[in-house]
Amino acid sequence: MPYPILSKAEARSYLVVEEGADKPPVPIARLADGGPDLDWTSIAEGIAAALLALADKHMTDKGKVDGSDFEAAASEEIHERMPSHPALADPEFWIWLAVTHCEEIVDRRYAGSQNAKNFGIGGAGENLLYRLWLRAEIAYDASAKDRYALSRFGDIDFWRSHIFRQGYADARGFARALLEFQFPAQAQRKPKLKILEIRALAKHLKRARSNLMFEVMSEARAVEFIESEWGRLALTSG
Amino acid sequence: MSVAWHRTEPREVRPFFETAKAENALDDSGICLFAKGDTSRDTSFDLDEIDFQKLEPIIHAVLVDPTQWMPEGLTARDLELVLIAKNSFLKRSEIVARSILAEPIPTYFPIGSELLAKLGGGRNVQFTLALCLATDRPPTPGSPFVPGHWLARKTFLLRSRTLPALFDLQTRTDEAWKAAGYPEKTFFAVDYAGGIAGEMDDGSSVATVYIHIDAHNGMVNSPIGAPLQPILASEIILSIVTASKSEWKDLDEFVPSSPLETLSRQLGDAEPLTLDTLKKLANDPSRLRAVLQDRLSVVRGIK
Known part of the structure; x- marks a missing residue:
């Protein structure tokens, strides 16, 4: 059954307007085929309303926008409202969502530094709505009392550089293990490693990935592995 | 030393x-x-x-x-x-x-x-x-x-099998075709915008392909889509190559990461098509069509 999509070019022609020119009308979605039939308009409207409420709470018009608190809260909201559906694997679905229902949210999140790439018209992974959903999707633990606990830790740079852009995070158990390692419960979830240290560890784990199928590790074994790798790295760097 | x-x-x-x-x-x-x-x-x-x-x-x-x-x-x-x-x-x-x-x-x-x-x-x-x-x-x-x-x-x-840097696909109803100056039941049309031989901005494409919405839905929902999609893709790429050749016929080499270079890799067999081969093919639409049909597995779709 169909779900709505917009291509990069369609979104770009709407979002990137020459100075002085009138903004064109919002592009009409095309339909791609797949998955069960859902009321995508209602779903998108619900997501937009929830995220706007969070934007009102975390992002005022005054001063520099700090998106970290907003993104930490927003990821859970969008994940709870988004159904499991093949559309989520289509970058053009996320462009449709960002452009047709969440334009104000993206603009407020990046007030002062707006860039059309946050709608996914450059790299698909830069779409803000997709990144918010993915953060919660990776962190989600159905067996935990607080299923979204891990999604609330880490700033935007941590998630972007060390989770979203890394192949090792395709193994979600490993990604959660890295989150547990860096934001340990026994240390009140304060970051364990400093920025340069976590960068070095991420680079090391990326290299290890070429010889290691992280998917076969349990989460507990993955935490052990990360701790031992950090132990070795810390020793060699003195 | x-x-x-x-x-x-x-x-x-x-x-x-x-x-x-x-x-x-x-x-x-x-x-x-x-x-x-x-x-x-x-x-x-x-x-x-x-x-x-x-x-x-x-x-x-x-x-x-x-x-x-x-x-x-x-x-x-x-x-x-x-x-x-x-x-x-x-x-x-x-x-x-x-x-x-x-x-x-x-x-x-x-x-x-x-x-x-x-x-x-x-x-x-x-x-x-x-x-x-x-x-x-x-x-x-x-x-x-x-x-x-x-x-x-x-x-x-x-x-x-998409060529995102090459063209963007949009559907048109009878009315939209008429408004664009085409017969109502046009199957598809290629609008080449330019830029195939150079660097592309993120998110842009060199052409927009309009396809009748009934045909699009028919291809997605019925068995006729299997043989028809690669035939359509061949015709679209043929149109783009021939419409664009004035932009690259005098080049000595591909601009790295240009849509034309990407196309040469995707149409190549064990090796990408060379620029000289592409130039010859652009002047011989029948042979270009044959290469496209072969690379896009048209016959497999019909079998």
Whole structure:
């Protein structure tokens, strides 16, 4: 059954307007085929309303926008409202969502530094709505009392550089293990490693990935592995 | 006297030199994509939307007799065969199957529709068959020692057959065709915008292809789509190449990462098409059409 999509070019022609020119009308979605039939308009409207409420709470018009608190809260909201559906694997679905229902949210999140790439018209992974959903999707633990606990830790740079852009995070158990390692419960979830240290560890784990199928590790074994790798790295760097 | 070093070719060197004999143990494994289809040992498949809707993949594991490659110090009880399915955009991977080598191992691994749906319907999915260490071992130079260290693996990649840098697809109703100055029942039209030979901005394409909405929906929802999609793709690319040739006919080489260079790689066989070959083809539409039909597997779609 169909779900709505917009291509990069369609979104770009709407979002990137020459100075002085009138903004064109919002592009009409095309339909791609797949998955069960859902009321995508209602779903998108619900997501937009929830995220706007969070934007009102975390992002005022005054001063520099700090998106970290907003993104930490927003990821859970969008994940709870988004159904499991093949559309989520289509970058053009996320462009449709960002452009047709969440334009104000993206603009407020990046007030002062707006860039059309946050709608996914450059790299698909830069779409803000997709990144918010993915953060919660990776962190989600159905067996935990607080299923979204891990999604609330880490700033935007941590998630972007060390989770979203890394192949090792395709193994979600490993990604959660890295989150547990860096934001340990026994240390009140304060970051364990400093920025340069976590960068070095991420680079090391990326290299290890070429010889290691992280998917076969349990989460507990993955935490052990990360701790031992950090132990070795810390020793060699003195 | 100083010696200048030049890189001739990159080569991956793995750290497990003690298990090097095992690296090709899975090379003959294959994948069957469709019900009653043939098993292929190829590792990369470009599929149309029609193909994804009838995807029923089965991985065929072919493992060389372990007596021919089992590294010293390891036994079948130490190793496992693992099949992993992954969609990198969703950042989701699932273990489809795992078996200790000492136990009977299935030869065929069907991928169910439920798993495919979890991985986006099969689009841009990888299936990796891997021979891995199953348990921790004391670290020894040249040998695997962590569970998950792989000795051999083979990956099958299923990609959507799209050329995102080349054209963007839009549907048109009868009224929209008429408003654009075309007959109401036009099947498709290509509007080449320019820029194929140069660097592209992110998100742009060199052409917009308009297709009648009834035809588009018909192709997606009925069996006629299977043979028609690659024929349509051939005609679209032919239109773009011939409409654009004035922009690149005098170039000496491709602009790196230009849509034209990307096209030359995608239309190439073992090697990308050279610029000279593309220039000759642009002047011979009949032969260009033939190359496109061959590369886009038109005949396979009709068979």
